[in-house]
Amino acid sequence: MSNRIEGLFLKSTNYSENAIIVDVLTDFHGKKSFLFKGLKNKKNSFIFQPFHVISFSCKFNSQKNINLGFYPELSFPVYSIISDIRKTSNALFLTELLYKTINKNEPSEKLFFHLKKIILSFEHLDFSSSFSVFFIKEILPFIGLQPINNFSEKNKYFNLKNGNFSSNSDSVYDPLFSDFLFSKLLGMNIDSYNVMKFAKQDRKAIMSILLDYLNYHANVNTSDIKSLKILYSLYD
Structure with missing residues (x-):
């Protein structure tokens, strides 16, 4: 049947x-x-x-x-996702990332319905270049990789290995980037993506942290995601 x-x-x-x-x-x-x-x-x-x-x-x-x-x-019609090149590029990149990140046979009910809600919102709201970093942050808990947001005056550097903030900096990112912005992202709901605006260089730094975090903990080789270059070229 x-x-x-x-x-x-x-x-x-x-x-x-x-x-x-x-x-x-x-x-x-x-x-x-x-x-x-x-x-x-x-x-x-x-x-x-x-x-x-x-x-x-x-x-x-x-x-x-x-x-x-x-x-x-x-399941529902999409118009802006296929007609707005910025939305199309985000969809292409994030779909590639999902394919590499999600393992077969893992439970998916909660993740699927959460993603469905996010995509409906993405379709109907105006485009925001912050969407991609919010999206990746949202899937981390569902694959068992939720970072600990313990940012403080003492612990102000994100540690990729431990998935939390520590007092020691081994950062390879832009020295002008403050990990406080990454902490701020972790503390926000994805419903805020259309309101929260990150500067271009900050978005790229946050994206680098998220992708390196996935590389380290989920063995996801994000360097061969071709659509990432397209996404960066259309960030602004």
Whole structure:
């Protein structure tokens, strides 16, 4: 018996002339791969894009590496994400990062519904170049990497290894950057991303900290994410 599955598109790979394998962060099954056939028309191929939340039918079998998916459709329409190049670039980069960060078979219900809410907000609100750093900060607790925000006058340097602030500085970042701004980000809700404005150099410093933190703790090689260069070029 087929059931409807909802999920966030992560990656697609051509399987044949009219079939693709799609990696999806599903609502209740974690990160899974699905084979979709008969996708010759442009409408169906358009569905599988960064920051698209999709739903489809599937006779899901948790023992299979790849399940067959049928009748895919968007869970909600997106317009600004595909028409605003700044939003499109953010969606592309963050989708690549999610694909590399989320492990298969890990529970995903809370993460999926949180991301769905964030993407809906991103679609409807005006663009903010602070969105990407807020987004990455938001996923850290869901993958067990929540930094400890113990910033103080004594502990004012972020320690990548321990994931907290300490009194010793081994920073390789811009010496003019204050780790207080990173602490401030950690203490804010993502609903504030459209209000909180970081200067360009501060956003890049915060992004470097977040990516290095993922590199160290999750073995995520962020250096080969091609869309990051595009994102930086469109920051302002």
